[in-house]
Amino acid sequence: MKIISANLNGIRSAAKKGFFEWMAAQSADFVCVQELKAQFDDMQPEFLAPEGYYGHFHYAQKKGYSGAGVYSKQKPDAVFIGFGNEEFDNEGRYVRCDFGPLTVISVYCPSGSSSEERQQAKFRFMEVFLEHLIELKASGQEIVICGDWNIAHKEIDLKNWKGNLKNSGFLPEERAWFSNVIGEVGYVDAFRCVEQGAEQYTWWSNRGQAWAKNVGWRIDYHVTTPALAAKAKQVAIYKEQRFSDHAPLTIVYG
Template sequence: MKTYTLYSWNVNGLRAISSKEVLPGVLFPGLPAHENIDILCIQETKADAHSLKPDITRIPDYFFYINPAERKGYSGVAMYSRTEPESIELGGLSPEFDSEGRIITARFPEFVLMNVYFPNGGASDERLAFKLRFYDAFLEKIKTMDAAGERIIFCGDVNTAHKPIDLARPKENELVSGFLPIEREWIDRVIAAGFYDSFRLFSDEGNQYSWWDYKSRARTRNVGWRIDYFFVNTAAKPFITGAGIRNDIMGSDHCPVTLTLEFP
């Protein structure tokens, strides 16, 4: 059997997280040394390869890939993998979106993994419109891949809580980007297209969050939002053996979410 343990984590700055002595890490401080992580997907790196120290980009036994934004210190995604992918694609939606370094697609023999940092729509009406255009373009891309018979996994900071159970204070946030009806409806469309919120395949519990506001010290009170996901399509679903939220791992305003797979 071939097994994979996948982690997805918005680190709110790769250089910042790598300097925090939170826990002894197998990749960098924050990730427990005993974790057998096969693939780590990171969002909001805020860095390019040239600005990172070699001890971050050249970790023994891991291949490293990064897709930075053109704007310095902004956005970006990265991936560590014990297995060398068959191919890597950076971006792939359109120049409008690809300039912000929001997607890495890695093809493995068993599946295609897309690491995505979806836009935040809270800054302005223009950014909300940008987020919704990104959502639409991404959904069309994965629907095309699904129709071609690919086993698809996509993960990352989706920047939207799907249901009232997915945030601590749904009533107070009905008019806030990240819980707007039009944003939540996009996740409905993803599910209608044959994709599954992997965490909800294993848990229907509330009070399970992956992001907490730093300024209000919300994490100590668990006043959070579940906005980080692993989605799988119907072709990949039979191979999923577990999904979780690692809210015990500190170092960012997000915590990692996880997925485990097993292939014959």
């Protein structure tokens, strides 16, 4: 089973850069996308249902903002758009698709880097989303939550960790929250079950020469239930082409 997570930083922009041609060549079972920056009226037929895939999407009320989606080769048994919180459901951040005992979720967690107001919104999201994650875990489903979590968990997960200790995405409160999700709550960072090495980044700032110098952050994850994480066999961060400021993260589960 092959699952891809990709923050597109605009689905129309990523499409022009060849994302859907690349996606077709991957033949993944599931592709979770984030940051569509589009409304339904902006979506081309090939965005809504690429050949061989069903697509389900959550659009933000604000135009050109946020958005998430799940592509799947098989039709879901059930689809949930949003996770039941009005503030963040209005921002288009969550799609859940159920396939028998398997739940596949695409999530785009808020960034707090633009202002203190957005950082406070991020903290509110973390609080309500943690409650949701606990409920999900209790469902008994095998779960994979793919997406841009906008948190680098450990020092190994970003190049310049010392310089970012007081910056959104690497704040102590955010890292402790993520540790709780993949510790006490009982989820697993599936990527680290396979790859423990440094400099495994999925996002690079557009400022300076971050991409050229690989000054990156690992903020895109597959967060899974333990039994699914135990089946993780191969991981890949695709950097041969650039579809956005993020790189697609692929994990193959045996």
